[in-house]
Amino acid sequence: xxxxxxxxxxxxxxxxxxxxxxxxxxxxxxxxxxxxxxxxxxxxxxxxxxxxxxxxxxxxxxxxxxxxxxxxxxxxxxxxxxxxxxxxxxxxxxxxxxxxxxxxxxxxxxxxxxxxxxxxxxxxxxxxxxxxxxxxxxxxxxxxxxxxxxxxxxxxxxxxxxxxxxxxxxxxxxxxxxxxxxxxxxxxxxxxxxxxxxxxxxxxxxxxxxxxxxxxxxxxxxxxxxxxxxxxxxxxxxxxxxxxxxxxxxxxxxxxxxxxxxxxxxxxxxxxxxxxxxxxxxxxxxxxxxxxxxxxxxxxxxxxxxxxxxxxxxxxxxxxxxxxxxxxxxxxxxxxxxxxxxxxxxxxxxxxxxxxxxxxxxxxxxxxxxxxxxxxxxxxxx
Numbered sequence: 001x002x003x004x005x006x007x008x009x010x011x012x013x014x015x016x017x018x019x020x021x022x023x024x025x026x027x028x029x030x031x032x033x034x035x036x037x038x039x040x041x042x043x044x045x046x047x048x049x050x051x052x053x054x055x056x057x058x059x060x061x062x063x064x065x066x067x068x069x070x071x072x073x074x075x076x077x078x079x080x081x082x083x084x085x086x087x088x089x090x091x092x093x094x095x096x097x098x099x100x101x102x103x104x105x106x107x108x109x110x111x112x113x114x115x116x117x118x119x120x121x122x123x124x125x126x127x128x129x130x131x132x133x134x135x136x137x138x139x140x141x142x143x144x145x146x147x148x149x150x151x152x153x154x155x156x157x158x159x160x161x162x163x164x165x166x167x168x169x170x171x172x173x174x175x176x177x178x179x180x181x182x183x184x185x186x187x188x189x190x191x192x193x194x195x196x197x198x199x200x201x202x203x204x205x206x207x208x209x210x211x212x213x214x215x216x217x218x219x220x221x222x223x224x225x226x227x228x229x230x231x232x233x234x235x236x237x238x239x240x241x242x243x244x245x246x247x248x249x250x251x252x253x254x255x256x257x258x259x260x261x262x263x264x265x266x267x268x269x270x271x272x273x274x275x276x277x278x279x280x281x282x283x284x285x286x287x288x289x290x291x292x293x294x295x296x297x298x299x300x301x302x303x304x305x306x307x308x309x310x311x312x313x314x315x316x317x318x319x320x321x322x323x324x325x326x327x328x329x330x331x332x333x334x335x336x337x338x339x340x341x342x343x344x345x346x347x348x349x350x351x352x353x354x355x356x357x358x359x360x361x362x363x364x365x366x367x368x369x370x371x372x373x374x375x376x377x378x379x380x381x382x
Contacts, residue, residue: 003210005255006167008147011174013244015236018050018177021092021135022057028133028172033061034088036079036103037095038068046139046183047094054092062086067095070154070161070269070276071102073118079106080116083132091134093146093171094180096192097276100136100145101152104169107131112168118153122162123360129168136171139180141231141242142192142277144199144250146174154270159351161266163360170254176247178240186232189242190333191277193228196246197326198261198280200224201288201302203253205295206364216252220245221305225329232333257364260356261287264374267355274342281335282342285327286381292319294367299323339381349378 012020025033033054041047042065054061064082068075079102083091093103105118111129115121136146145151149167154160184192197220203209204217223245230238264287265279292299300310303322306329310318336342344352353375356362362369 003212005212006149006170007251008170008174009172011147011176011247013176013247015177015179015240017175018053018137018180021050021053021175022059024135024173025057025059028090030090030133031060032086032088033059033090033092034083034086035061035063036067036091036093036106037063037065037099039065041095041139044183046180049180050092050094050137061092062088067099067102069098070273071098071105072154072156074156075102076105076109076118076153080109083110089132091132092137093134094137094139096138096140097143097145097152100138100143103134103136104131104145104151105153105164107134108166108169119155119162121153121164121166124165127166127168131169134171135173135175137175137177137180140184140188140192141181141239141246142195144196144246144254146171146176147247147250148254150254152266159271160355161270163266165360174247176243178236178243181239181243182236186234187334189232190228190335191275191281193224193231193242193246193277193333194281194284194330194335195277196242196249197221197224197228197329198284199246199253199258200249201284201326202258202261203249203256204302205291205298205366206257206259207366208256208364210256213252213256216248218301218305220249220252221302223248225306225325228329229332258361259287259291259365260362260369260374262361263356263359263365264352264378266359266361267352268342268344270355271348271352272343278335278342281330282337282339282381285323285330286377288323288326290377291365291367292323339378344378344382346379346382349375352378
């Protein structure tokens, strides 16, 4: 069996690294950028940091700032039309997962017009052509969309999210500049950080995990668990470490898959507009405990990466220790404890459970599951 591993062509990590964008633009012969971002990042002068770099280098650009949280099919279609009108030849995505995912979908459809129906991109679709060349500049430390081959779109009509998995969508250049993340409020820092931890843990225990991915995921768990609290407190070193930790997690999970934490979180975002990181954080400890019997000794190493001494612990004890370490971190950074705290209603659980079971991430879960078992998990978290 061949284990595939796909990463960016080039990545830059470190404070101030957006300064290299003109060098990459010149080296690749790009002429005009289509900048994908959202209005809040423009309003609060975050995206404009990149625009200044472009202005100073006299690089032409057009701005599409109509990205929505949990981007929709209609959002992507608007982006495609705007790209065509702009006369651009490359994309710069600035933002969190929503901007990155919108940019990926737009870039894929522009170069693969047979997929103008956005729904046709769901799942592991074999598109013919690489997306429009993209430079990705994350402003949150969580999704790692700048290094993944995945993106998520919301189907408002059907009240569901769908995951698209396509090696052709990966940005050619990733700029992980922690200074672009410095304006994140505490709540967003916490939720995106817990999203990153979920990526690392699910990627580490999923069916597709192997030795190389394990290396990245364990290091990501270590970096995230030691730095998220300080990042939420606004400390520069914590933010810089979180920028690295989320990227490490993304490098691996993009190549090996996730599990039912994400399957169960996706419908909450589509149905209630629950922030993805918050949904993941609430669900993660419960699903870890559910999956524990199918994870061998991996929870021992998760616990140790999170600072727990497992010496003389039994298997049951270190598994419980890993779950509790995740719960404590989530509590410390202010994540709600129950699904009812974010508006989840018992009468919606049948729909949520069916949606979660059908999600593409379910296939990677280490434990076989069912609609009925997923519903029980939801119920236990109300």
